[in-house]
Amino acid sequence: MVERITGIPRDQFLKAADLFTSIRKGGDMKKAGTIIYAVGWTQHTFGTQIIRTAAILQLILGNVGRAGGGVNALRGHSNIQGATDMGGVFDIFPGYLKIPAPTDTDLATFLKRTTPTPSKPNMWDSYNYWSNTPKFMVSFLKSLYGDAARQENDFAFPYLPKIDRNYSWTEMWDYMYNGQVKGLFAFGMNGVMIGPNSRKNIDALKKADWLVVCELYPDETSEFWRAPGISKNDMAKINTTVYRLPGAGFAEKDGTFVNSARWLQWKYVALPPPGQAKVDQEILARIFLKVRELYRNEGGKFPDPILNLTWAYTTPENPSFAEVAKEINGRALADLTEPTQPGVTIKAGQQLPGFAWLRDDGTTACGNWLYSGSWTEAGAQMQRRGTEDPSGLGVYPNWAWSWPANRRVMYNRASCDPSGKPWDYERRQVWWNEAQQKWVGNDVPDFKVDSKPQDHMGPFIMNPEGVGRIFAPLAAFADGPFPEHYEPVESPIANPLHPNQSNNPVAKKYKSDLDRYGTPEEGFNIVCTTYRLTEHYHYWTKNNPMNVQLVPEPFVEVPAQLADEMGITGGEKVKVTSARGVYVAKAMVTKGIKPMMIDGKKTYQIGIPIHSGYRGIAEDEGRTSLDPANQLSPAAIDPNAYTPEFKGFLVKIERA
Amino acid sequence: MSDERTLQIQQISAHPGTVPGQGAQREVEVAKYIDVTTCIGCKACEVACVEWNDHPFRETTFDNTYQTMPTTEWNYYNLIKFVEHERDGNFMWLMRKDQCMHCADPGCLRACPADGAIVQYENGIVDFQQENCIGCGYCISGCPFDIPKFNPKTKKVFKCTLCSDRVGQGLEPACIKACPTGCLHFGTKSDMVALANTRAKQLREQSGFQNAGVYDPQSIGGTHVIYVLHDATQPELYGGLPSNPQIPPSYTGWKWLAKPAGLVMAALGLLAVFFHRVAVGPKLPQPEEPPPAEAQPDTIEAKRKEKP
Numbered sequence: 001m002v003e004r005i006t007g008i009p010r011d012q013f014l015k016a017a018d019l020f021t022s023i024r025k026g027g028d029m030k031k032a033g034t035i036i037y038a039v040g041w042t043q044h045t046f047g048t049q050i051i052r053t054a055a056i057l058q059l060i061l062g063n064v065g066r067a068g069g070g071v072n073a074l075r076g077h078s079n080i081q082g083a084t085d086m087g088g089v090f091d092i093f094p095g096y097l098k099i100p101a102p103t104d105t106d107l108a109t110f111l112k113r114t115t116p117t118p119s120k121p122n123m124w125d126s127y128n129y130w131s132n133t134p135k136f137m138v139s140f141l142k143s144l145y146g147d148a149a150r151q152e153n154d155f156a157f158p159y160l161p162k163i164d165r166n167y168s169w170t171e172m173w174d175y176m177y178n179g180q181v182k183g184l185f186a187f188g189m190n191g192v193m194i195g196p197n198s199r200k201n202i203d204a205l206k207k208a209d210w211l212v213v214c215e216l217y218p219d220e221t222s223e224f225w226r227a228p229g230i231s232k233n234d235m236a237k238i239n240t241t242v243y244r245l246p247g248a249g250f251a252e253k254d255g256t257f258v259n260s261a262r263w264l265q266w267k268y269v270a271l272p273p274p275g276q277a278k279v280d281q282e283i284l285a286r287i288f289l290k291v292r293e294l295y296r297n298e299g300g301k302f303p304d305p306i307l308n309l310t311w312a313y314t315t316p317e318n319p320s321f322a323e324v325a326k327e328i329n330g331r332a333l334a335d336l337t338e339p340t341q342p343g344v345t346i347k348a349g350q351q352l353p354g355f356a357w358l359r360d361d362g363t364t365a366c367g368n369w370l371y372s373g374s375w376t377e378a379g380a381q382m383q384r385r386g387t388e389d390p391s392g393l394g395v396y397p398n399w400a401w402s403w404p405a406n407r408r409v410m411y412n413r414a415s416c417d418p419s420g421k422p423w424d425y426e427r428r429q430v431w432w433n434e435a436q437q438k439w440v441g442n443d444v445p446d447f448k449v450d451s452k453p454q455d456h457m458g459p460f461i462m463n464p465e466g467v468g469r470i471f472a473p474l475a476a477f478a479d480g481p482f483p484e485h486y487e488p489v490e491s492p493i494a495n496p497l498h499p500n501q502s503n504n505p506v507a508k509k510y511k512s513d514l515d516r517y518g519t520p521e522e523g524f525n526i527v528c529t530t531y532r533l534t535e536h537y538h539y540w541t542k543n544n545p546m547n548v549q550l551v552p553e554p555f556v557e558v559p560a561q562l563a564d565e566m567g568i569t570g571g572e573k574v575k576v577t578s579a580r581g582v583y584v585a586k587a588m589v590t591k592g593i594k595p596m597m598i599d600g601k602k603t604y605q606i607g608i609p610i611h612s613g614y615r616g617i618a619e620d621e622g623r624t625s626l627d628p629a630n631q632l633s634p635a636a637i638d639p640n641a642y643t644p645e646f647k648g649f650l651v652k653i654e655r656a
Numbered sequence: 657m658s659d660e661r662t663l664q665i666q667q668i669s670a671h672p673g674t675v676p677g678q679g680a681q682r683e684v685e686v687a688k689y690i691d692v693t694t695c696i697g698c699k700a701c702e703v704a705c706v707e708w709n710d711h712p713f714r715e716t717t718f719d720n721t722y723q724t725m726p727t728t729e730w731n732y733y734n735l736i737k738f739v740e741h742e743r744d745g746n747f748m749w750l751m752r753k754d755q756c757m758h759c760a761d762p763g764c765l766r767a768c769p770a771d772g773a774i775v776q777y778e779n780g781i782v783d784f785q786q787e788n789c790i791g792c793g794y795c796i797s798g799c800p801f802d803i804p805k806f807n808p809k810t811k812k813v814f815k816c817t818l819c820s821d822r823v824g825q826g827l828e829p830a831c832i833k834a835c836p837t838g839c840l841h842f843g844t845k846s847d848m849v850a851l852a853n854t855r856a857k858q859l860r861e862q863s864g865f866q867n868a869g870v871y872d873p874q875s876i877g878g879t880h881v882i883y884v885l886h887d888a889t890q891p892e893l894y895g896g897l898p899s900n901p902q903i904p905p906s907y908t909g910w911k912w913l914a915k916p917a918g919l920v921m922a923a924l925g926l927l928a929v930f931f932h933r934v935a936v937g938p939k940l941p942q943p944e945e946p947p948p949a950e951a952q953p954d955t956i957e958a959k960r961k962e963k964p
Contacts, residue, residue, distance in 0.1 A: 534696065534697065534698035534699065535698070535699055545713040546703055546706065546707070546713060548713075549706075549713045549714055549715070549716050549724065550699050550702065550703070550716075550724050551722075551724075552715070552716045552717060552718055553717070553718040555718060570720030570721075571718065571719065571720045586718050586720075587720075588718075588720055588721070588722075589720060590740060591740045591742065591747055592740060592747050592749070594747065
């Protein structure tokens with residue numbers, strides 16, 4: 001069945017499966033196996049289920065919490081982890097706190113809904129660390145609203161926005177296309193290029209009233225009216241007001257990058273922004289201060305959240321990132337003592353040493369509980385550059401700072417057997433010290449530090465059950481408690497497992513006139529996938545002559561066999577058509593992509609790098625095709641993470 | 657390197673015993689070791705090379721390949737050659753970083769007729785000194801790896817310097833610093849050969865590449881850039897790496913035969929001049945043309961006066 005669905009020959013699949021599971025041969029618990037994936041795994045309408053499957057496999061094999069184990073994402077940007085940690089997604093606040101819904105009429109209701117209660121399956125006790133949610137949330141509110149957040153006004157909880165619907169990326173553009181979203185701030189995101197179904201996104205911008213773009217270069221979004229296919233006449237009819245703000249590049253700003261291993265690494269300014277360009281925080285601060293001034297002078301429906309927002313920076317119109325980082329770490333608002341740490345007092349105004357000190361009574365402020373401990377009274381922990389590795393395991397505890405609590409491997413209690421002895425003594429991470437009656441180790445134990453092994457507390461302390469989730473509880477996932485194989489929304493075959501429900505029943509498809517989905521019966525018989533090249537970084541390196549020199553033009557990778565059948569020679573132009581659009585570029589004929597036997601059918605796949613568009617050095621010289629690759633891809637999204645299906649859709653190909 | 661050697665201590669005042677480090681063997685020969693099997697073809701080395709050498713950007717064209725351009729150029733010293741290869745029916749990329757090999761016996765240097773245009777340092781780096789280059793291009797034909805390239809504008813020849821300017825300051829070459837996978841290494845020649853051999857053994861014993869080996873061709877005395885190849889028996893697969901590189905015989909001949917022969921000819925010429933002088937005597941000054949008739953008596957008169 002695996003062979004029928006994936007096209008991987010049976011013997012090859014078994015060989016790989018045998019190799020991966022061989023680490024536990026004969027009950028050997030010493031070895032660890034890792035799964036490292038690029039985010040292509042997530043770019044399917046069943047992407048979350050793929051990641052779930054990997055997690056289940058690792059749980060069953062005992063590869064979680066182990067040095068050299070885990071499910072590790074290679075993320076697409078240097079700071080995607082940081083963006084997610086800091087709530088750069090519509091449905092979470094910093095530290096993965098949930099965002100309130102309209103039904104959360106007060107703080108107590110919200111906390112009751114979002115604070116999990118422990119559940120204790122069988123013999124396992126449960127730490128249920130998320131039971132601290134009220135401390136994290138109140139401290140977050142105190143960091144936002146300071147003195148305006150008081151016990152009697154629910155710590156300003158009513159100031160927070162309540163999210164009534166899905167505002168994820170693809171939805172937002174759909175709302176704009178349907179005329180409901182009237183304006184867009186685009187910072188560091190080339191919206192036209194990055195989302196699926198570019199044509200629809202370009203048309204959506206035509207309908208917007210205004211667009212603010214903060215970028216290093218003029219890009220496809222800030223000049224969407226120059227998209228191929230828009231005539232001079234059409235251009236004259238576009239009434240969108242576009243404001244372009246010259247931003248600063250990564251080397252012109254300090255601050256942190258948070259990598260996939262959760263390390264906060266401070267970086268320094270290499271050179272000042274050129275000309276009139278400004279750093280992001282100055283641009284945002286100036287807009288905010290202007291908006292606040294307008295609210296102050298003219299009032300408004302609900303000015304309190306704007307007027308009361310904490311903005312106590314030395315330079316209000318250009319807050320330093322050091323100050324922001326300290327604010328995120330959190331500080332004491334009153335003298336604090338902790339029963340578990342007798343004799344230690346954190347004085348009011350001092351930086352907090354970690355999230356264990358957070359309070360739900362308004363005596364602490366913290367912008368993101370996970371980052372608490374990153375900038376303490378001892379200084380900026382993320383600026384540390386210690387290269388010592390005392391355990392020899394590659395822990396490097398003094399290099400930068402890893403959330404949570406500078407812990408390098410999460411759930412590391414699972415690296416020990418139930419009695420608290422490491423599965424592999426040679427590579428021991430943490431262990432139970434009987435003499436000291438606590439957990440100690442080469443890494444910071446990810447566990448209740450004084451919980452005796454005999455107490456049987458589960459190692460997965462962030463789950464209310466305390467154990468790993470092979471079968472997920474109700475409503476944890478939109479598409480069910482256990483992974484299931486679905487075909488992409490556009491697939492060359494019907495799902496051999498259940499042809500009547502071929503694809504994910506809860507995957508989101510859109511209904512606009514431009515959201516069309518193709519079938520093999522209509523002639524869309526080639527599988528297409530999109531990807532990046534190592535030579536380019538998304539859409540802006542095409543403004544750098546060096547990168548353009550490395551890969552000067554867009555191309556379509558075509559399997560050699562398919563090229564032979566169709567008489568396509570390398571370097572000649574081919575036309576790729578999906579139900580949504582057309583893409584023309586030169587063919588790169590390669591032996592690297594081979595035909596697959598999918599459900600008994602010889603199936604070809606082609607690949608298109610996503611970088612080129614209609615703005616850039618080669619583009620401006622008229623040297624490339626000008627089409628965004630995402631003109632082809634469908635707006636169909638995973639129901640959990642809302643990631644579009646870039647990694648498998650249907651096209652046809654012909655000589656152009 | 658030279659600094660280190662000149663500042664080596666010879667004597668120490670009032671010091672009991674021998675001078676520390678005296679007689680110790682010092683490694684001066686350097687090498688770049690390229691593990692072709694862990695290269696991902698990202699071209700970071702190409703960029704680092706262009707940027708360190710402050711080269712202008714070239715306009716390139718798409719040519720049905722990931723390879724940036726067909727060959728290295730006078731302002732593009734470092735190029736990854738991309739080869740699509742099938743092994744037991746499975747596809748694999750062969751990606752080889754191509755640049756000057758810094759041969760122990762450099763064909764370019766042998767071929768070069770210009771005094772001081774090509775030097776080989778004691779550390780093994782072969783470096784072109786463009787101020788002495790006469791642009792004859794002999795080095796190009798002398799190279800078994802097709803590396804030196806002519807700049808038609810300046811009429812000089814250029815190639816990878818192994819970042820002799822960086823290495824001289826104790827830094828690794830720019831390409832090494834930029835490599836994100838660690839497939840590029842730099843150190844003493846013996847360390848690099850040892851590291852490469854270890855890797856080749858690992859590939860043979862653990863990764864199923866029975867023919868894995870180190871490329872350090874002895875036909876030119878070894879090189880200061882060495883490779884680990886999945887299949888060292890077929891270096892040609894890797895974008896035309898010669899299995900037995902040779903300096904063209906005209907240049908080896910020139911050095912060992914033609915040049916002495918030329919010297920002999922020159923000596924013979926000098927001898928001929930000498931014997932001609934002895935046998936025929938010196939060439940006397942001759943009047944350019946006979947003097948006019950009326951002037952003759954004066955001359956005779958003058959000669960007469962000279963006589964005592």
